Amino acid sequence: MSRQVSEVVEKIALPIIEAEGLELVDIEYKKEGTNWFLRVFIDREEKPVDLDDCSRVSERLSEVLDETDPIPGAYILEVSSPGAERPLKKENDFHKAIGKHVHVTTYEPIDGQKVFEGVLKEVDSVSLTVEEKKKTVHIPREKVAKARLAIVF
Structure with missing residues (x-):
């Protein structure tokens, strides 16, 4: 509903x-x-x-x-206002977030992980590329449950 x-x-x-x-x-x-x-x-x-x-x-x-x-x-x-942790929903939201810190959760694990936080490096119709502290992850778009900008302390 x-x-x-x-x-x-x-x-x-x-x-x-x-x-x-x-x-x-x-x-x-x-x-x-x-x-x-x-x-x-x-x-x-x-x-x-x-x-x-x-x-x-x-x-x-x-x-x-x-x-x-x-x-x-x-x-x-x-x-x-959506605030500092603005949700990323539309295609344009993702493109404007390239180079920024993001928080992404997935519907199912990718390499045993469902939560990803790092810099959004690349966006295309198939995946998001997030550079975490120790690795770069390619997240299939269909597996993204939620995505938002993240505040870095």
Whole structure:
């Protein structure tokens, strides 16, 4: 159900977000405790997203969601920046992350490992190449469960 809600909300949110000169990064619909949360993550390349950006998108999106009522039941809408550990989902996200530190988890082990962290060296339609401290790993795209930028301390 959460995937269906995310797809419906994406179609509604995308024109609103793009009209503000922003980019839709991710949509998350999940239950935490007794509440459902609809989280919409937005970003922009030239400067960081600020509270005013989030408020404008939230107001406009809330109006349209109230009118169309695509989600059954009550939920809490949150619009925010994806933060420093931005998820990598779209093809362009991966290409922009080349040379940056990433965290990748896979659906199944590759050489006995399901979690990889290192510098993203290369991206193509078949695999991601991540340079970890001691080795370089080629991760098949179909095995990637989640990928995000990672903070290095």
